[in-house]
Amino acid sequence: xxxxxxxxxxxxxxxxxxxxxxxxxxxxxxxxxxxxxxxxxxxxxxxxxxxxxxxxxxxxxxxxxxxxxxxxxxxxxxxxxxxxxxxxxxxxxxxxxxxxxxxxxxxxxxxxx
Amino acid sequence: xxxxxxxxxxxxxxxxxxxxxxxxxxxxxxxxxxxxxxxxxxxxxxxxxxxxxxxxxxxxxxxxxxxxxxxxxxxxxxxxxxxxxxxxxxxxxxxxxxxxxxxxxxxxxxxxx
Numbered sequence: 001x002x003x004x005x006x007x008x009x010x011x012x013x014x015x016x017x018x019x020x021x022x023x024x025x026x027x028x029x030x031x032x033x034x035x036x037x038x039x040x041x042x043x044x045x046x047x048x049x050x051x052x053x054x055x056x057x058x059x060x061x062x063x064x065x066x067x068x069x070x071x072x073x074x075x076x077x078x079x080x081x082x083x084x085x086x087x088x089x090x091x092x093x094x095x096x097x098x099x100x101x102x103x104x105x106x107x108x109x110x111x112x113x
Numbered sequence: 114x115x116x117x118x119x120x121x122x123x124x125x126x127x128x129x130x131x132x133x134x135x136x137x138x139x140x141x142x143x144x145x146x147x148x149x150x151x152x153x154x155x156x157x158x159x160x161x162x163x164x165x166x167x168x169x170x171x172x173x174x175x176x177x178x179x180x181x182x183x184x185x186x187x188x189x190x191x192x193x194x195x196x197x198x199x200x201x202x203x204x205x206x207x208x209x210x211x212x213x214x215x216x217x218x219x220x221x222x223x224x225x226x
Contacts, residue, residue, distance in 0.1 A: 046215070093157065
């Protein structure tokens with residue numbers, strides 16, 4: 001089956017710093033990737049749709065200047081959380097589309113001190 | 114707008130007992146429907162999906178789900194649960210096979226020994 005990886009799996013940072021999370025499709029090319037966030041004991045909320053070679057599409061209420069998404073290649077999308085604050089602490093999950101099905105990464109646990 | 118409702122936040126069953134997790138969706142046309150499982154500290158795993166055809170769908174780990182258009186439901190069932198089935202279960206919907214997925218709030222399954 002298709003494999004999606006995320007790096008890092010866990011990250012702790014100080015308030016005000018920026019953190020980059022990578023999402024890679026390891027054995028296939030993905031023109032579309034999705035970024036979700038999941039607060040503790042809650043559901044996954046879609047943040048944005050990442051399209052290779054074009055600007056990401058953000059869901060309502062998601063600040064595009066705070067959550068920068070870059071999809072520079074067919075196997076890599078990055079999410080950068082800028083000026084992180086404790087409210088950004090969450091579990092970030094990406095997914096990649098292959099042959100009309102989505103495959104999810106293992107997630108990245110972000111803790112902002 | 115699409116939405117998914119999982120009316121049960123927590124469900125507790127005894128090991129060996131049968132299980133049914135409820136899911137209702139709201140969508141104008143027939144959506145693509147999914148059930149995912151998330152174990153503590155792990156990523157999402159697809160249990161099964163319904164795109165078209167037979168309304169009774171078989172999945173992995175002995176799970177099945179039945180699509181009922183008249184009730185806008187897609188309930189997940191398992192005839193006999195195992196302790197390893199304890200996890201969070203998410204019902205999800207998408208308008209197309211490769212489109213963004215909308216998740217329900219999840220049902221946490223507890224298994225009594």
